[in-house]
Amino acid sequence: MTSSPAGALISTSQLGHAYGDIVALHHLDFTVPAGRIGLVGANGAGKSTLIKVLLGILDPTEGTAQVLGIGVADDPIAVRARVGYMPEETCLPLAQTAADFTVYAAELAGIPTKAARQRASDVLTLVGLHEERFRYLGEFSTGMKQRAMLAQAIVHDPDLVFLDEPTAGLDPEGRAEMLSLIGRLGEFGINVLVSSHVLTDIESTCDWVVMLDGGRVLRTGPLTGITGSDTVDVELLGDGHDVIAALQKRGAEVEVRGAVLRVRSTDDAFDLIRDALAEAGAGMKRLSQSETSLEDIFLAEGGAE
Amino acid sequence: MTSDQGVVFDLGYQPHDGPRLGRRGAIFATIRDGLRRILGIRRKARKKVMPWVLFGIAIIPVIAVVGVSFFVEDVFTGVDNPFASHGNIFTITSSTFLIFTALAGPELLIPDRVEGVLSVYASRPMRVNDYLGARAAALAIAAGGFLIAPQLILYVGLASLDDDGWFSGLVSNASDLPKVLLAAFFYLLAYGAPAFLVAMFAKRLGPAWGVYLAFMWLSSGFAVAITEATSGIWRYAALGALSINPDIVMDWIFGRTTVREGLSGADLDPIWSVAIILGLAAITWIVGVRKYRSLL
Structure with missing residues (x-):
């Protein structure tokens, strides 16, 4: 090229x-x-x-x-x-x-x-x-x-x-x-x-x-x-109240998106989630780095403009 | 061991490592494309009919007369023979050429603009002047064939009847050739420029042909009418006879004193007609460059 x-x-x-x-x-x-x-x-x-x-x-x-x-x-x-x-x-x-x-x-x-x-x-x-x-x-x-x-x-x-x-x-x-x-x-x-x-x-x-x-x-x-992010998505099995409480106790920000929790933390979010799940005795279906679509960015930043 | 099965080799994408002709190549390609358009080459059959019929109308009578002249004495020297001179041939072919230009001018410019093809030119190594110049060159080449081919046939035919032999005839009549070229140039400008001017603004071919022909014929009709009905400064209205101006210039070039019906009363120097033709061509060029600058 x-x-x-x-x-x-x-x-x-x-x-x-x-x-x-x-x-x-x-x-x-x-x-x-x-x-x-x-x-x-x-x-x-x-x-x-x-x-x-x-x-x-x-x-x-x-x-x-x-x-x-x-x-x-x-x-x-x-x-x-x-x-x-x-x-x-x-x-x-x-x-x-x-x-x-x-x-x-x-x-x-x-x-x-x-x-x-x-x-x-x-x-x-x-x-x-x-x-x-x-x-x-x-x-x-x-x-x-x-x-x-x-x-x-x-x-x-x-x-x-x-x-x-x-x-x-x-x-x-x-x-x-x-x-x-x-x-x-x-x-x-x-x-x-x-x-x-x-x-x-x-x-x-x-x-x-x-x-x-x-x-x-x-x-x-x-x-x-642009589309990568510093948050982690976790999809839980069953009720998530205990997990959310355990995460927040560890200083994480938690956003509930239906069955998925979007977790943001200054520490390693994956370790944090593992510990919180263990403490609450909860199970999970999926754990992955959050991905922001271009549309999300556009709506967020374009709208702000 | 050989196989009776065919093998497909996917060569993938092959980059072009050969020469690139740049702007020169783009200009020549545009001229070639223009000629194909005008003549309907590599187009549907209906696009070929009119240009070739008109070309036939322009050239076949001359071929016929030259052919007959070999068998019938004094065909070229007869006083009333309309084919007896280059000037007369121009007078005959100019009407056909006017219709040919009405078709060719719009065909060269309108489809590119209306169908968005100018975007393709915009991503190629050429400028507005190159595009318009190449289109004008295509018309000039076609016009050359249209206007000059009958003249060359006449030139060769006259030479073949020369008492001193064919070659001697070619030499003795050679002084006519620059005049033929000059007259053809003025016909091209006089008829081509208005055709381009109309084509720069028209969106469809049919209306463009109609507007052009009406413009050319009605301007001449009005000019004749005004000239006949008035005098004094109004005689300059004769210059508005757009389809007749090149005839007047052609007469001047060949030293003829043809009486143009309705315009003889104006008694204007032919240089005025030259000025009108050149002025209209210059205006067309300026308008074209301004209009196409934002498109190409």
């Missing part, structure tokens, strides 16, 4: 963009490493605007951005030569076949015609459209169109591909297949930035997250660091 000398895939400094009086991005400062990056946020959070600024389609009204170590404002052509883009809205010429359009998409990125034909064939096979490649794009279903859009985004073997809401409009099966394809891109050495408001999509495909809310960065970091 290719990245800037400093190891950053994308970095921004005080990046902002406004549509007239409406400010879409506020002073974004973040750096993400190579890999699969999730760009999370509600509709209108600024995800698509950020991608367009990183592609050089929109000029930043303040600040700077670097993609693959190249200043977007300094040399947008150099950035575009190394990236792919799957927009949220459809981007397919309906009067062309999938094969012709994918070849053309490769040629537009500077791939010579012969190699473009070979790559188009390979990539259409990869996304599951090999049998349909000579059909006109206007005859494609939504799921097939999404696959064709992914094919055009990666046919030229980019170093980084921007995927803007790639699962939009797909049924559950199509969504799972698309997420599986996105997950495989990392294996091919293609860095991915996936934008989505469906947080579970990001959790299942990405290893780094940038959370946007109202045009501001809410959180950014590795997925495990």
Whole structure:
């Protein structure tokens, strides 16, 4: 995978963009490493605007951005030569076949015609459209169109591909297949930035997250660091009053969530729970580190904003 | 030991290690795609019909006359023969070319914008000027074939009838070729620029064709009507005859004194028509760059 000398895939400094009086991005400062990056946020959070600024389609009204170590404002052509883009809205010429359009998409990125034909064939096979490649794009279903859009985004073997809401409009099966394809891109050495408001999509495909809310960065970091927590969940057998009392006696904070107790302690929570269970003579069904979903974080921190 | 079972080798994903042609490659690809669109190549059959029928209408009469000239004496030298000169050929093909441009201009720009394909260009190494320039180049190449091919057939045909021999005829008539190119250039600008201007704003092909043709023909109709009915400063209204301006410039280039019905009373220097054509082309370019800057 290719990245800037400093190891950053994308970095921004005080990046902002406004549509007239409406400010879409506020002073974004973040750096993400190579890999699969999730760009999370509600509709209108600024995800698509950020991608367009990183592609050089929109000029930043303040600040700077670097993609693959190249200043977007300094040399947008150099950035575009190394990236792919799957927009949220459809981007397919309906009067062309999938094969012709994918070849053309490769040629537009500077791939010579012969190699473009070979790559188009390979990539259409990869996304599951090999049998349909000579059909006109206007005859494609939504799921097939999404696959064709992914094919055009990666046919030229980019170093980084921007995927803007790639699962939009797909049924559950199509969504799972698309997420599986996105997950495989990392294996091919293609860095991915996936934008989505469906947080579970990001959790299942990405290893780094940038959370946007109202045009501001809410959180950014590795997925495990963001969703991991210092609490332990224990699901008890039977009544939990004695266990709760034993835990609280040992200085633990206990939150009751139905049949599950969420235990937080400055000491080792696992040891604490073991001792409390022994003291109360209670049994348990499950004991695990608590996991906070992106949705939990988003609701907690986004709501606070 | 051999097996009668086939073996599937999964080669996986193959990265591209070959050359990348960058911006130049993107521009040439866009020109090629434009030509295919205009001519309906690698498109459904109905997309091919009109451009090739129009091309046939433009070229077949010239081929026929040149062919007949080998058997019938004085075909080219007859006083009333409409095929006797390059200027006359332009007059005949220009009407067909106007319709061809009405189809080609919108076909080059509208689908990309309406179907969201501009997003793909936005992630490729090209700028707004590259995109618009490549689309204009595609139209220019197609126009070249449309306007110049009949002229070349005539040029070769005239040479073949030269008393001093074919090669001598080619040499003696060679001075016509730059004039042909220049006249074709002005036809391209005069008809292509308004077609692009309409296509930049229209959302559907059919209405764009109609608006363009109405714009070109009605502007000429109004210009003629105003010129005929008025005098003095109003004679400059003749310059609004958008479909006739390139005819006036072409006459000027070939040194012809054709009487344009309804506009002869204006008695304007042809340089005015040149200025109108170039001005409209410049306006189209500026509008296009401004409009497409936020899209690409």
